[in-house]
Amino acid sequence: MTIELKLPELGENITSGKVIAVLVNVGETIAVDQSVIEVETDKALIEVPSSVEGKITEIHLKPGDDAEVGGTILVIEESGAGAEPVLDQENFEEISSDTGEPMGPEETQPMLIGGEPSPPPETEAEEPAAPESAPAGYALESGETSSEASAPEASGAPAPTSEKEPAPAAPSVRRIAREAGVDISDVPGSGIGGRISAQDVREFVAAQGGAALPDAPAPALLSAPVQLPDLARWGGVKREPMSGIRRATSENLARAWTNIPHVTQCEKADISELDALRRKFAPKAEAAGGKLTITAILIKIIASSLKVFPQFNASVDAAANEIVYKNYAHVGVAVDTENGLLVPVIRDADKKNIIELSVELGEISERARSRKLAPDDMQGGSITITNLGGFGGTYFTPIVNWPEVAILGVSRARMEPVWVEAEEKFEPRLMLPLMVSYDHRIIDGADGVKFLRWVADALEEPMLMSLEG
Numbered sequence: 001m002t003i004e005l006k007l008p009e010l011g012e013n014i015t016s017g018k019v020i021a022v023l024v025n026v027g028e029t030i031a032v033d034q035s036v037i038e039v040e041t042d043k044a045l046i047e048v049p050s051s052v053e054g055k056i057t058e059i060h061l062k063p064g065d066d067a068e069v070g071g072t073i074l075v076i077e078e079s080g081a082g083a084e085p086v087l088d089q090e091n092f093e094e095i096s097s098d099t100g101e102p103m104g105p106e107e108t109q110p111m112l113i114g115g116e117p118s119p120p121p122e123t124e125a126e127e128p129a130a131p132e133s134a135p136a137g138y139a140l141e142s143g144e145t146s147s148e149a150s151a152p153e154a155s156g157a158p159a160p161t162s163e164k165e166p167a168p169a170a171p172s173v174r175r176i177a178r179e180a181g182v183d184i185s186d187v188p189g190s191g192i193g194g195r196i197s198a199q200d201v202r203e204f205v206a207a208q209g210g211a212a213l214p215d216a217p218a219p220a221l222l223s224a225p226v227q228l229p230d231l232a233r234w235g236g237v238k239r240e241p242m243s244g245i246r247r248a249t250s251e252n253l254a255r256a257w258t259n260i261p262h263v264t265q266c267e268k269a270d271i272s273e274l275d276a277l278r279r280k281f282a283p284k285a286e287a288a289g290g291k292l293t294i295t296a297i298l299i300k301i302i303a304s305s306l307k308v309f310p311q312f313n314a315s316v317d318a319a320a321n322e323i324v325y326k327n328y329a330h331v332g333v334a335v336d337t338e339n340g341l342l343v344p345v346i347r348d349a350d351k352k353n354i355i356e357l358s359v360e361l362g363e364i365s366e367r368a369r370s371r372k373l374a375p376d377d378m379q380g381g382s383i384t385i386t387n388l389g390g391f392g393g394t395y396f397t398p399i400v401n402w403p404e405v406a407i408l409g410v411s412r413a414r415m416e417p418v419w420v421e422a423e424e425k426f427e428p429r430l431m432l433p434l435m436v437s438y439d440h441r442i443i444d445g446a447d448g449v450k451f452l453r454w455v456a457d458a459l460e461e462p463m464l465m466s467l468e469g
Contacts, residue, residue, distance in 0.1 A: 001078045003052055007067050008191040009170070010041055017041045018244070019065045024074070029055045036074060039067055041244060054078040070190065070199060169196035177201045182208075245340035256402040259318075264397040264409075264437040265448045269456035271413060272430045277462070290358030294410065294432070295333060295387045299357045301458045302408060303329040303349035306382055309451045311443050313382045315403040323442055332381035332401060333361060335368040342368040343401060345381045389413060389432075398437050405442060408455070409435035432459065 010017060017039035024036050035047035058075035061067055167184045168191075169177070176198055177184040187204045189196035231237050242250065271294070278292050285292035306313040306329050315324045329350040332343045344364040349357060367373050384401040387410040398409040411433040417426040436452045443451075 002057070003054070003076045003078050004072045005036065005050055005052070005074050005076055006190060007039070007048065007069050007071050007073055008195060009069055009197055010039065010046060014041050014069070016066050016068045017046070019061050019063050019067050021063055022059060022061060023047075024056055024059070026056050026059055029053075030076070037061060037067070048073065050076070052076055052078050070197065167196055168194055173198050173201060180205050243340060245342070249340055252402065253399055256399050260400050260402060260405075261440040262397070262400060262437050263440045263443075263445065263448060264435055265445070265452055266395055267434045267452045267456050268431045269434055269459040270418065270429045271432045271459050274459055274462060275413070275430055285355050285358045288355050288359050290355060290360075290362050292354070292358050293361070294389070294413070295385060296358035296361050297354055297459075298385055298387070298408070298410065298455075299331045299333065299346060299349050299361065300352075300354050301455055302331055302383055302385060304458070305451060305454055307350070308454060309447065311447060312406045312438070312451060314405055314442060316405065316439060316441055326382055328380075328382065330380050330382045332378075332384035332404070333365070334384060334386035335365050337369045337371075339371060342373060342378065343381070343384055344368050344373055344377045345379065347380075383407065385410065395433055395435055398435060400437055400439055405439035406451075407437050409437070411435075 007017075020038040020040050022037050024030055024034075030036065030050050030053065032051065032053050033049045036050050037048050039046050039048055054076040056074055057077050060072045060074060067073070167174075167187070168189060169184055169187075173196055174184050177187060180201065182201060182205060184196065184201075187196050187200050188194070190200050191197060274297070278294070278297065282292045285296075290296070310325055311323075313326045313329065315326070316322075317324055328348060330345050330347050331349040332345045335342050335344060344367070346352075346357065346360055346364065352360070364373075364377065367377070381401065381404055383404055384398075384407045386398050386407060388396065389410055389412040391412075393411045395411060396409055398407045400407050413430050413432040415428050416431045418429040418431070419425075420427050434452060434456060436448060436455075438448050438451075
């Protein structure tokens with residue numbers, strides 16, 4: 001029996017990847033779960049396994065090709081029946097494209113790029129029936145049980161039996177099926193392990209004589225690409241393809257700048273006393289494996305500020321004309337890497353002390369630089385911090401990391417003369433420039449000033465976090 005092995009879904013909103021290496025040859029006999037190609041997406045290198053055992057008769061891709069999800073990778077002459085493998089986390093071994101080392105299980109989550117390539121406005125939870133290691137393809141809608149997820153809609157679809165296994169489909173795919181009145185368990189999946197894609201649902205509905213379902217809308221960008229003039233007319237030029245990270249950054253920044261009316265406000269904080277405390281307690285952080293930096297301290301301050309200013313911990317659902325307030329404090333931190341800018345997210349920063357945050361910040365920054373971040377590590381942020389103080393500069397205007405509504409920028413602290421009213425003289429003080437850019441649709445100018453002044457006061461008076469945070 002001849003089988004076409006197709007590229008499975010690589011993660012939410014990821015439709016293709018670049019082939020880095022083909023790991024097999026025509027005529028070779030491969031086993032179930034044996035890796036056949038390496039595909040690079042915006043942030044990670046993924047080894048794609050075979051779901052069947054057999055002899056390779058054709059290979060349809062070569063290094064450098066763009067591989068589309070659902071496209072044929074190779075053709076296999078199946079040599080044995082063999083049980084069809086269950087799609088679990090072991091089927092996708094992500095490795096760092098820099099080091100070639102496997103990434104740990106805690107790092108190999110379903111893929112989405114952040115900076116973030118645009119996630120849908122509403123977050124969908126994983127189904128409770130799936131094991132912890134199962135990818136997003138086994139998630140149910142929030143609040144559903146496995147039996148509820150397969151329940152028929154008003155269209156009269158027959159109820160599934162209690163023995164039916166949960167269908168391997170992402171929550172967004174389940175929603176498409178549910179809105180079309182289709183039992184997701186009846187849809188044959190074309191992916192590895194029978195994984196069901198949105199296209200599978202559309203083809204199933206069409207085969208049943210239903211109305212054609214619309215394709216998923218493309219993310220809104222600034223505009224159609226503008227034709228570049230022939231720059232070679234004026235001298236030598238050199239062309240290089242954009243990396244996956246640079247493409248994602250370009251799209252995300254264009255989307256944010258187009259859809260968010262930005263305002264940036266600036267302030268300075270006197271961190272003279274704080275810097276003395278930081279130096280005093282730095283050895284404790286180092287003993288725990290971290291580094292006590294201004295960024296680590298700011299993560300705690302920003303997480304506390306979100307309780308005082310909940311409008312900074314929100315997202316705008318423009319389609320529904322609603323504001324979505326978040327009950328969590330996940331702080332993103334922009335990390336400069338040789339591959340581009342990445343924004344890993346530190347979860348529940350409000351529940352961790354500063355030493356814990358300093359350790360986690362060091363670990364996640366190192367994973368970013370070695371390209372060991374999973375897409376889930378860059379999703380779900382409440383607000384982002386971008387600190388350029390290590391490079392210099394005075395002020396800048398950071399762009400909000402959509403779908404967040406605010407971003408805090410930090411520049412280099414400098415000693416400056418500050419007038420002390422009580423003593424009627426100037427004193428040298430270490431002043432830290434702060435900038436906050438925000439979405440003016442839900443954050444007014446007065447709120448922006450109050451927020452930024454609160455952050456500055458917390459840096460100047462650390463007890464403020466305990467009193468108000």
